[in-house]
Amino acid sequence: MKFSLLKSQLQTEKGNNVLLQEQFNSAIKHEQSMLEDTRNQIKLMKLDEAQDEILQLKSNISASLDEATPRSIQKEVVREVPPAKPKLLFVGTSNIQGIHVEKLTQAADIKKVIQYTLDDTSEFLSTFTDTPDMLVLHSLTNDLKTKQPTQCIDRLFDIVSEASSKWPLLKCVISFTTPRRDSITNFTNAQIINALLEQKFSDIDNIFFADHTNMLVNGKKIKIKF
Template identity: 40%
Template sequence: MLEEARTALHNLVASSNSEVSFITNRLEEKNSEIEKLTNAYQDMTHEFNTVQDGTLSLKRQLSDALDELRLTKAKLDDSKTEHNLTRETVKPTVYLIDTSNIQGINEDKLTTAAQIIKFTAYTLDDTRKCITNFNHPPDIMVLHALTNHLKSKSPQYCVKELGDIILSMQQKWESMKMIVSLTTPRSDSLIHNTNGQIINAPMKQSFSEMNVMIVDHSNVAFGGNRTPEMLADDKFHLSTKGIAQLSSNIKRAIHSALGVPLPTRQDRSRFRINRGRGRGTRGRGRQTTPS
């Protein structure tokens, strides 16, 4: 009996060792597979970041080239304006520095009360770099440059950085008026959208104390929620309707800073009539609601 028990125990131990060995081998195989998948994921992430950095670099190069063309155009316009000072009133100049959302804004149609010149800056660093290229200040500087930076930086950091940029400009150009456009809603990321809403409150408080006008885009949302029709398919950039609302909000701020009333429906209708007559056409002009 004792011998049989020993034999049975020996067989049980051998069987258990075999199962342990089998499970250990399987675990090693799975660990190896996990390690390969992890390495593959890291490689793909690295490649994606490289491509993304390259794309952003190309965007910045294109933006720099466009900004240089706009500055050249502005200088030419200034030269023409100086030449014709005795014949017409010089319009105030507004520099609009924004993310890619401004590509949909037609600066010639934004307002007739000022000359609008657009500059694209994807991050606060790009904004700072863009401003260093200005030799002369505009009458008004409009900044809308926080949306992209919030993807990688905290709201507190962004407020401080933008505050430093504003302070440096105010010290350099005391007579220039500043307008800061708050963040717009987004639905591609709950975290990014929440950070965007969080940052608006301290911006209102901090920048109002710095004699800066604030543009609130809460009308792009409804009841605090993102309005789908205001966003593009990527749920981050603004749609055509969203850009139109952004333009309207910025236009109101510009007119307020200039002390110029917004055009009424009658004013805009009269402008269209006169413009039609100037082209040799006749017509009453189509009436539209004000932006």
């Protein structure tokens, strides 16, 4: 009886040991599985980090190229496009009617405007919206017949001063009066005005003169007869 009971206890204990071993083996497999999963997750994390780093690097390079490319293209465009021609504004009395500006020079874009008096010229320039690089004035022909030489010079000086203030980089060419053959008074006043022009404007850096004292008619010097 005791032997049977002992045998039964041994079998039960043996069964328990087998169960414990199975549980232990199962626990080991579970831990190994978790360890393998952890390793795989670490690998994936490292792979994701590497991919993120590559994407960030690609993004940075792309941004750098985007920033540099427009400047490169702009430099190419600047080299290919010829520089803009300077703008020349030619204002004068009806004496300039027959001047074909397209034949004067190809080095500048010229706009010719007829204004009959100095006052007309002043009003026109005050409302002119473009920005010329050079202003050519042939504007004394009519005023010298109605004003004293000093009045003509003072009015012209005001016009040039206003234009220079409006366009600080402006260069101005003042045309001397042409030789007059209509009367001794106009001829004399024209000569006085030309002398006063040189006296008044010679020391101003942005002022230049167009001298017509050497004008010819039919290849001959103009003869003044009154």
